[in-house]
Amino acid sequence: MTIDHAKSAPVVCWTPNPKCVSACRMTEFLTRVKEYYQRSVENYSDLYQWSVENLASFWHEVFNFMDVISSVPPATPVINENALIDTIPKWFPGVRMNYAENLLRFRNETRVAVYVVDEQGLRESVTFCELYQRVTKLARCxxxxxxxxxxxxxxYLxxxxxxxxxxxxxxxxxxxxxxxxxDFGVKGxxxxxxxxxxxxVFSVDAVRYNGKVxxxxxxxxxxxNELTTTANGSCLKYCVIEPYYVSTSQQRPVLEDIPYxxxxxDFLREHSGPSEEELEFVQVPFDHPLFVMFSxxxxxxxxxxxxxxxxTLLQHVKEHGIHLNLGRNDVYFYYTTVSIVILLESISSDLKVGAICRCRQCRVFALQTGWMMWNWLVTPLALGVTLVLYDGSPFIPTINALWDLVDKFGTIYYRNRESRSSEPQQSALPSWKPKVAGEWTSGSRIVRIFGWIRSVCETIVKYVISGFSPKETHSLSSLRAILSTGSPLSHHSFDYVYKHVKxxxxxxxxxxxxxxxxLFAGGxxxxxxxxxxxxxxxxxxxxxxxxxxxxPVWNTxxxxxxxxxxxxxxxxxxNDGDGVRYKSAYFSRFPDAHVWAHGDYALLNKETGGLVMLGRSDGVLNPAGVRFGSAEIYDILEVIPGVAxxxxxxQYHPSVHGxxxxxxxxxxEELETIENGNNGSSNGVQVEHSGEDWCxxxxxxxxxIREGLSPRHVPAKIIPTPEIPVTVSGKKVEVAVKQLISGLPVxxxxxxxxxxxxxxxxxxPELQEPWDA
Incomplete structure (x- = not known):
């Protein structure tokens, strides 16, 4: 049993302008497929179905349509379409390419490629030409x-x-x-x-957060020291340190105690060699390793x-170029945090625009380089997109910080003219060109894409809504899209954005x-x-x-x-030579079905084709046979005053299996001390609350919960806690808590x-008491 999403009429929050739809890459790609393959493809649903039924043709077409640079072009077929997903089949055999060559393809242009911003403002702007020159010098080193x-x-940056x-x-x-x-500790x-x-290894001498270095x-x-003394030996030759905040103290960092x-x-001066040398892009196979990402x-x-x-490259240019329609006139800024819990308890409910967050407990960091969203952010350089790289708190120097950036860089790009590009490599079929000028193309105003982790949005909704409505204080005229990730975005956040932002x-x-x-699914x-x-x-x-x-099920x-x-x-x-860990991670849920199980609990809406995320599968709740996701509970609580x-x-029964x-x-909300009415305290910890007593x-x-979901969704116990544990990538730690309260090791x-x-x-104590099965 769960909340019946299917019976609720879908609420349309936004519909794209038909003129913009006709001009976007998705429409151009659909038309191309329809004409070239002689298929009856009339809408996105048709195109999606064709794409998953004709994998080889689809991905070959994306490669050509997005004008991917390669020294050896794709042969056909680009994959064996009969291959099962759990065989981890080989893609694009014979292709030779380079990821950096694609991202630096606009290296002759003097347009700004990257704005580098921190809490104190703009650190520097780097053009496409300058970025190429700097990468060239570093590559020589x-x-x-x-x-x-x-x-x-x-x-470590x-x-x-x-x-x-x-x-x-x-x-x-x-x-x-x-x-x-x-923000990672030494052990991590x-x-x-x-x-x-x-x-x-590249690193920095210091970082700035919340106004402090x-x-x-x-x-x-x-x-x-640990890396160079490992029992297995080390091949480390240099630890290159950027004096990130040396200008703050005007002192040269002391490095004598750090090996290599x-x-x-100094690294650039000693090893860069002749400056006239061009960058040689080493050509590698399509499946050559590029990034190592960690769970x-x-x-x-x-x-x-x-x-x-x-x-990596092909997926990212498809997602940014075809789905999101990013291109050469666009500025792209994605903010996220390492903490799903942004603590703003020191900000009162009557916070005024321009107020400064001085919260001692706030743990917000800018987009962290160890999470895949950083890799996802930078690839659009291959589309000629300008990036905003932000490092710092989203609420410094004021609560307006992120919205100020949107207006600032939107205005800059509204006045810029497009410069002449370097000639791209020609593909078998002509790459996309806009046929109709519109707001999603270069005809009138630039597209502005702004991204955040969901907790930033929820924080604004919960703590700032009473005193802060961005549309009342900012122009946001260039803003065309907001993306959100990290965990399911609540219904209330949709309402807030469309009412108070744009x-x-x-x-x-x-x-x-x-x-x-x-992405599996997105904007x-x-x-x-x-x-x-x-x-x-x-x-x-x-x-x-x-x-x-x-x-397979719909609406369930x-x-x-x-x-x-x-x-x-x-x-x-x-360290998985036989592939056991790989296959256990994704193919063990339905072992005989040969499908990738991602560990997410979700619902597909048959009417809209949309996806509703309900939480992680290992966090699915199943009391008395009633299955539902934790996200459904979170959605209810996010708008209850007093709940931070x-x-x-x-919690598993100690003696009855299942x-x-x-x-x-x-x-x-930590404003005023209260006590748990059941035992006088909450496990020996005083918990603070905003005025309403706990009962x-x-x-x-x-x-x-009873009214919004059903009586069966109501928890057996509701307990106040001083803090919610989260991973370094900002996810709530449900599994570890479930193990602890059930007496299992973590x-x-x-x-x-x-x-x-x-x-x-x-x-x-109250979870140790006997309870009926």
């Missing part, structure tokens, strides 16, 4: 110190220009790139980098997932993940937006929802699966952003 194709270069330049320099040589954000970095054995050298010293350390300016590590050592050059924009909730370094510029739904399954992704018997919650191969599947896992955050999990009950933990708030929560606490918070959930 890497080559001079022995980095070659197949070697690994790692970054914030979201700044050096991370982008180092990644592109490594990729130009055919090397592999992997990164971790400076070592768990990842020790699997990589990098030849060069935080040293990074102490952690870096420990990391490098050298400042970036969160909450259930053991982080899994190293290796993604290919061609698979009514005429695409609000695109997206889903995919580090495992595929891309599409040519489709309407329905409240609470992801707009569509992405082209070429054979996504279905299956019930427990392995049968179930397991999200992908039934056919796609190019951005990991090519292998690190929540965590909903099952019996569970639902436990809801509620983090309260009254608990009754409100039960009432809202692995690898170091994978959490706030591991101390997990201890609070051990041996909670």
């Amino acid at each position: 890497l080559k001079a110190v022995g980095v070659t194709s197949g070697d690994t270069v790692a970054g 914030p979201n700044g220009i050096v991370a982008l330049e180092a990644m592109l320099a490594a990729a130009s040589l055919g090397a592999i790139w992997s990164s971790a954000s400076p 970095v070592l768990e990842r980098f020790s699997q990589l054995n990098p030849k060069v 935080h040293d990074n050298l102490a952690k870096l010293k420990t990391v490098i 350390a050298i400042l970036l300016p 969160s590590g909450t259930t053991g050592a982080p899994k190293g997932m290796v993604h290919s050059v061609g698979g 009514s005429d924009l695409l609000l695109g909730s997206i889903t995919g993940g580090t495992d595929i370094i891309s 599409t510029a040519s489709l309407p937006v329905h409240r609470g739904e992801i707009q569509s399954r992405n082209l070429g992704m054979a996504v279905e929802i299956w019930d427990d018997q392995g049968k 919650p179930g397991e999200l699966v992908c039934t056919k191969p796609f190019p951005s599947m990991p090519i292998y896992f690190l 955050d929540s965590l909903c999990v099952s 019996v569970e009950r639902v436990i809801l933990f509620v983090k309260l 009254s708030l608990e009754q409100t929560i039960r009432k809202r 692995k690898n606490r170091e994978a959490l952003l706030n591991p101390v918070a997990l201890e609070w959930f051990r041996d909670i």
